[in-house]
Amino acid sequence: MSKTSEQNRVVVKVFLYGIQPQIWRRFSIPKELTFAQFSDAIQAAMGWENKHPHEFRHGKGKRLVDVIGPLGLHDQVLGDFQDEAVLTVAEFIGKRRLPIRILYRYDFADEWIHEIVFETREEGTGGPEILDGARACPPEDFGGTFQYMQALHGEIEWAHPGYDPEAFDAKSVDFTPRKKRKSS
Numbered sequence: 001m002s003k004t005s006e007q008n009r010v011v012v013k014v015f016l017y018g019i020q021p022q023i024w025r026r027f028s029i030p031k032e033l034t035f036a037q038f039s040d041a042i043q044a045a046m047g048w049e050n051k052h053p054h055e056f057r058h059g060k061g062k063r064l065v066d067v068i069g070p071l072g073l074h075d076q077v078l079g080d081f082q083d084e085a086v087l088t089v090a091e092f093i094g095k096r097r098l099p100i101r102i103l104y105r106y107d108f109a110d111e112w113i114h115e116i117v118f119e120t121r122e123e124g125t126g127g128p129e130i131l132d133g134a135r136a137c138p139p140e141d142f143g144g145t146f147q148y149m150q151a152l153h154g155e156i157e158w159a160h161p162g163y164d165p166e167a168f169d170a171k172s173v174d175f176t177p178r179k180k181r182k183s184s
Contacts, residue, residue: 007122007123009028009124015114016114022134025173026132027129029089035082041175044176045128056069104116110144113145135167
């Protein structure tokens with residue numbers, strides 16, 4: 001049995017680069033999640049459909065050449081590669097002082113770059129839990145940050161009827177794992 005004083009969770013903030021006003025989520029996860037499971041939690045929190053490739057990048061300073069991702073990416077990495085299905089958040093964070101910042105890249109064509117901040121450790125049980133957030137995630141396959149900002153400023157029309165960029169309801173976030181998409 002674990003001690004009640006053990007901090008077995010971490011509070012994470014995720015936000016999209018290049019978009020103002022900022023689109024962000026804050027949620028708590030168990031530290032024993034693998035990075036593959038953590039990616040699923042990010043997808044659910046942000047509102048993505050998990051239908052494109054992704055990777056986590058980290059490193060020293062501005063050289064983010066180390067990658068945590070699916071095995072199919074291992075031969076495309078300049079730095080160290082770690083398998084997301086094996087590496088846990090607890091192993092990655094270790095005893096290092098928080099906050100720790102890394103990048104999460106989703107949809108290599110649209111190039112959605114997220115900054116992830118492992119903010120604090122905390123006690124708790126259960127799966128991922130949304131704490132807060134702001135604004136709707138861009139629609140899938142929208143064309144990336146530049147096109148999104150053009151639509152936000154009225155320079156191009158939204159191609160997704162009913163999309164409201166200001167809408168975010170924390171209660172609607174569902175961390176129940178979606179079925180894994182088939183590998184191509």
